[in-house]
Amino acid sequence: MPNTDAPMKTVASQPHIALECRSLSHWFGSKRVLHDIHLTIQRGQFVSLVGPSGCGKSTLLRAIVGTHLPNDGVVQVHAKESSIPPSPVQGPGRDRGIVYQHYSLFPFLNALENVAIGLKLDQTTLADRLFRWVHWKRSRKGHLEEAAAMLERVKLKDAMHLYPHEMSGGMRQRVAIAQALVMKPEIILLDEPFGALDEATREELQKALLELYEENQQAKAAGQLPDYTLIIVTHELNEAIYVGDRLIGLSQYWDWKAEGHSAHPGASIVYDQPTPIFEPHSVRDFEIFEHQRAAVRQEVFHPNHLQPRIAPDSYTHPEK
């Protein structure tokens, strides 16, 4: 269970914030995995999380999803409406969407049903479906229409009735993204979503994410809160910089002795910087961020380059 005594700054939701991690630490027996993670993710940010193998990226993501709660610290999800208090994560919930690399879809449902299932589970109950047939039929029609519109948006209009085993890997991940988007969660978590795809499909899906980012920018320009906030865990550094607008490096290679620890306390955040923004239809040129890529390799991935971890809330979002 999370330590709810950890200091929290807020009592009411801050609409511009989507997610906060405070003093988050996790360990398995004597093995320390995460140490004192502080993270505030602004609404509309696309955060890429990178780090060496075994640094705890997945553990951090699981703590945010709520499937494996941290031993210490809290994760809080903020609502868009400031009247709703932020909710500490106690388990997986519909305010956080997740897209996995494998098992991203329910195999027994076709694309349309896969996208509509969230609406069904969220907006109706078992009792509704069993005993309030007329209401359920009407809701079902609406859900399928909404799901169809979402699939059309991710360019899968012609694949609505295909089952996951009949789709390519890229199509499956598109449906999985649509499945998460249709629920309008506060934040969407992508756990190495394109890891098993070929380069061309990967690029196509990266551009699909950039389209969502572009919509965010348009919403901001119109004075509205952006709809999509995203954390993408990836082992592909180019992808992390290309898709995200903020890059977080989680690493076990940091100068923990300087903080007075007698043993390694676990991985912490050692890099937190904005990344260049790409437009979905612009040329994908990784040379542009060669300098940043080299810096991340040095500061996050290099076992001999030990430096202090990042101070909590030191990240400042650049005005773009």
Place this chain on the structure above:
Amino acid sequence: MIRRPIASTIRIILGLLSVALMLAGYSWLSYRQHQKNPKDTTIPNWSQLSEGVQRSIQWNERLEDRWLTDDAMATLTRLFAGLGLAVVGSCVLGIAMGCSQSVEAFLAPPLSFLAKVPATAVIAVFMALVGLGMKMYLTMIVFGILPSMAITVYQSVKAFPDELQYKAYTLGASHMEVVCNVIFPYVLPKLLEATRLMIGPAMVYLIAAEMLFGDVGFGYRIRIQSKLLNMGVVYPYLALLAGFGFLMDSLLKTLQKKISPWFDAQH
């Protein structure tokens, strides 16, 4: 090369040839037996078999019964009732064990033990516990197949990917909805497959019980007619049992393909 594909016409011809060889072999055996003893009924010839079939389907004025329909009605009622109970029971127990570690710890050891005990060996215990009649037949079938089916369902639930479960929760599902809307459809084809595989054992247990305690039913009729060496009746009954098993298997296979088209592709 092993497993080299063959044309479908060759497959059909080979299948028909195997049946024709079987019938020809039987005809030859029957012919030889009748050469030795023209009145033999242990390996009846085709006309004796035809007489046996007619005897099974004709109305018996004295006893006011028709063997085949009465026996089929009795056996199928018992079989379907037993199978139904076993399928529902194994589904509930298997899913409960797969979803709750407490239920798993409580039920997995006894079910694993009971799955190894042949129901026919416990028949005397059933007789003492539930008496004769319908209860006995149902107990035989349920005891015989439920433990194995429940374990199959349980293992299928255990193999359900955690990611899909977590995803269901992030889509707003309650615990009960995860079970009903996500886990149940996932294990349904496995349940149908287990049912298909268990039709044979269920029939074995039922026929054994009918042979020992029945006064109507396929098992009873086969026992009585075997004692009288009326194999002209017994063999058509056996052929009917096999045909019924084959039909049920095909129907369940079709049903599985219809409601879980994804399953074959995944496995």
